[in-house]
Amino acid sequence: MSMQVADFPAIPADPGRAETYRGLELIRHDPCGVEILNVDLTEPLSDDRFDAVMEVWHQGRVIVFRDQKLEPDDQLRFGRRVGELSVIHTEKFAGEDPAIMYISNVKEDGEFVHALPVGEMMFHIDQCYKPTPAKATILYAMEIPAEGGNTLFADAIAAYDALDEDTKARIEGLKALNVYDYDAGATHTADQVSDDAPRYAHPIARTHPVTGQKALFINRLMTREIVGLPADESRALLEKLFDHQENPAFVYEHRWRLGDLLMWDNRCTLHARRDFNPEETRIMRRLTVLGEAPE
Numbered sequence: 340m341s342m343q344v345a346d347f348p349a350i351p352a353d354p355g356r357a358e359t360y361r362g363l364e365l366i367r368h369d370p371c372g373v374e375i376l377n378v379d380l381t382e383p384l385s386d387d388r389f390d391a392v393m394e395v396w397h398q399g400r401v402i403v404f405r406d407q408k409l410e411p412d413d414q415l416r417f418g419r420r421v422g423e424l425s426v427i428h429t430e431k432f433a434g435e436d437p438a439i440m441y442i443s444n445v446k447e448d449g450e451f452v453h454a455l456p457v458g459e460m461m462f463h464i465d466q467c468y469k470p471t472p473a474k475a476t477i478l479y480a481m482e483i484p485a486e487g488g489n490t491l492f493a494d495a496i497a498a499y500d501a502l503d504e505d506t507k508a509r510i511e512g513l514k515a516l517n518v519y520d521y522d523a524g525a526t527h528t529a530d531q532v533s534d535d536a537p538r539y540a541h542p543i544a545r546t547h548p549v550t551g552q553k554a555l556f557i558n559r560l561m562t563r564e565i566v567g568l569p570a571d572e573s574r575a576l577l578e579k580l581f582d583h584q585e586n587p588a589f590v591y592e593h594r595w596r597l598g599d600l601l602m603w604d605n606r607c608t609l610h611a612r613r614d615f616n617p618e619e620t621r622i623m624r625r626l627t628v629l630g631e632a633p634e
C-alpha cells in the first residue's frame with residue numbers, strides 16, 4: 340500500500356540549533372536540508388563564500404537562504420554561478436528571461452497562466468525523462484499560502500544506503516524508464532501515457548558526480564518500468580523501491596517562508612508537494628541548472 344503525500348506525518352516543530360561553518364550560519368535538518376541564515380543574494384558572493392555554500396549544498400542536498408529580497412537578476416546571477424541554466428521550452432510558462440519559469444496558481448481571464456498551478460504532487464525528480472536531467476532546481480518563494488504547499492524532500496542517497504545487500508546487487512547495472520506526460524499525469528502517475536510523451540532510461544542506482552555516493556534515482560510519478568524485466572517483476576520491484584525511498588525517515592519537509600531561496604540537488608533527492616488552499620495565491624520563481632548524463 341503506497342503512501343500518499345497527504346499521509347506524511349506532520350512536520351516537526353523543533354527548529355534545530357544554529358551552528359557556524361566556514362562563516363555560514365546554518366541550521367541543519369534531518370535527514371537532509373540546511374538553512375543558511377547569513378547570506379544576502381542581492382550581493383555577488385566571494386569565491387570562498389560561494390565555495391562554502393556549494394560544499395554545504397553537497398553535504399545537505401537541499402539548502403535554503405532565508406529572508407531574501409530577490410529580483411529576477413539576483414536569482415539568475417546565483418543560478419548561473421551554479422551552472423548553465425536550462426531554457427524553458429514551454430514558451431507560455433517562461434518569465435522575464437528564457438531560463439525563468441513561474442510555478443503559480445495565478446489566473447488571467449479565469450485561466451491559469453503558469454505551470455503546475457494547484458494541488459498535491461507526487462514524489463519525482465525534475466527532468467528525469469530527459470537524457471541529461473537538471474542537476475539543481477532553484478525556487479524563490481514570492482507569495483505563499485498561510486499554510487500548506489510544503490515541499491517534501493526525500494534523500495535518495497540515504498535511501499540507497501539503507502537498502503539490503505541483496506537489493507543493491509539486484510539493481511546494480513539496471514536501468515529504469517522515466518516518462519512524463521504533462522497532460523495526463525502532471526502531478527500524479529498517469530494510467531496511460533501518450534506515445535509522444537518524453538522518456539529516457541537512467542541507471543536505478545546513480546553515482547553522484549561530485550560526492551561519489553550512490554542514489555536511488557527513480558520516482559513514483561515518472562518511473563514506469565525497469566528495462567529488460569518482465570512487467571510483473573518490474574512493477575513489484577519498483578513498488579517496493581518507491582515505498583522504501585518515500586519512508587518518512589528519509590524525508591525533510593520544508594515549510595516555506597516568504598523570501599526563501601531554496602536549491603535542491605536533483606541528482607540525489609526526490610521532491611513532492613503537499614496540497615494547499617487553491618483560493619490562496621502561491622507563486623514560485625524557478626530556475627533549473629543543466630546536469631550531466633547520470634551514470
Ligand SMILES: [Fe+2]
Nearest residue numbers: 463464465610
Ligand atoms: Fe519538480
